[in-house]
Amino acid sequence: MEVAKYKRIMLKISGEALAGDTGFGIDFEFTNVIALQIKELVKLGVEIGIVVGAGNIWRGRSGDGMDRTTADYMGMMATCINALxxxxxxxxxxxxxxxQTAIEMKAVAEPFIRRKAMRHLEKGRVVIFAAGTGNPYFSTDTAAALRAAEIEAEVILLAKKVDGVYDKDPHIYDDAKKFNKLSYINVLEKGLQVMDSTATSLCMDNNIPILVFGLDKPENIKKAVLGEKIGTLVSDSAK
Structure with a gap:
């Protein structure tokens, strides 16, 4: 019988991952496959919070000459599209x-209320947190770390297009080295592209482990929750 290692998780899915192989927009076939994996976790009794990125629709700095605040709010709206x-x-x-959205939009979603989110999780509902933190200058990585702390998640599962953390971009450099374990300090000092520094610091302050793995195989989500050794673990004790 399969037993989950974690009771409550925060799953962060990048927008690029939702695009599948198309590179832009939403690949609904791939999204459906991810949904099936999440259903498997629900059957195991895992309480699941999800934060989605928006890179498949909009990147906050892609507007040439655009005001940063405006660009960031556009990105928040894009996360709502992915969440729905x-x-x-x-x-x-x-x-x-x-x-639940950090920016109120009653017609399509609930506003973020921590106690309500906790109650949903306790009842076995999956809660998708959209619109980032509701503030410009903060990424969806930071939103994932913040919401993970608020719902008392045991781990952040960081599902990306890369199968872990490397010392340099493995898509460019053939000699890129993959790390199996890292400490928060290692990540910050080396400037590794795990999460942005604000999100990493927030995880460090609240002792929330981060497991980075590839979403090229959707079953990796379940493997991560079962405690199988995949990807890169960032934690206080990792060396």
Whole structure:
């Protein structure tokens, strides 16, 4: 019988991952596959919070000459599109889901209320947190770290297009070295592209481990929750 290593998790899915092989927009076939993996976790009794990025629709700094605040708010709106798409995929396979947004939009989602989010999780509902932190100059990585701390998640599962953390870009350098374990300080000192420094510091201050793994194989989500050795673990004790 499969037993989950974690009772409550924060799953951070990059926007690029939702685009699948298309590179832009939402690959609904791939999103449905991710939804099926999340359903498997729900069956195991895992309480799941999710934060989605928006890189498949909008990158905050891609507007040439655009005001940074405006660009960031556009990115927050894009995360809501991704959140609703993922919610639809989950609901279609019978997974009870709630979307909570940091920017109020009552017609499509609940506003973020911590106590309500906790209650949803306790009832076995998947909660998708959208619109980042609701503030410009903060990334969805920071939103994932913040929400993870607020819902008392045991771990952040960072699902990316790369299968872990490397000393340099493995897509460019053939000799890139993959790390199996890192400490928060290692990440900050080496300037490794795990999460941004604000998010990493927040995880360090609240002792929330970060497991970085590739979403090229959607079953990696379940493997991570079961405690199998995949990706790169960033924690206080990692050496």
């Amino acid at each position: 798409a993922l919610q639809d995929s989950l609901e279609n396979i019978g997974v009870n889901t709630r979307v």
